[in-house]
Amino acid sequence: MKKLGLKGASWDSIILSFSKALSLLFSILSAKILSTGLSLEGYGTYAQANLVMTAGTSIILLGLGDALAYYFNTKKKEIDDSLRCKIINTVFFIECVLGIILASAIVIGQDFIAG
Secondary structure, three states: OOOOOOOOHHHHHHHHHHHHHHHHHHHHHHHHHHHHHOOOHHHHHHHHHHHHHHHHHHHHHHHHHHHHHHHHHOOOOOOOOHHHHHHHHHHHHHHHHHHHHHHHHHHOOOOOOOO
16 A cells, blocks of 8 residues: 655645635634724725735736746756746746735835725
C-alpha cells in the first residue's frame, strides 16, 4: 500500500486552502465588528473605500499575477534563467508603477470619490 505524504504540491495545496479559509474567516469577523461598532455612515464610508481599493487592485492587476506565478515557477528549457528573471522583474516593475498611479489617483480624486 502506498503511503500518503504531504510534500510538494499536496502540502502547498493544504497551506493555500488553510490560508484562504483563514482569510475568509477574518473578513467575515472584521465585517461583523465594523458593522456593529460603526455608525451607518461610518460603515458606508468604510465599504466605499474598500470597494474603491478592490476595484482598483483588480484593474491594475490585469492578469499579471498569473503571469508572474507562471514565470516564477516554470523551469522549462525554452526559457533560460536570465530571460525568466527579466520577465519577473518587468512584471514587478509594472505592478509597482501601476500601484503608485492608483494611489496617486485615489489621493487626487478623494473629493470626487467621497462626493
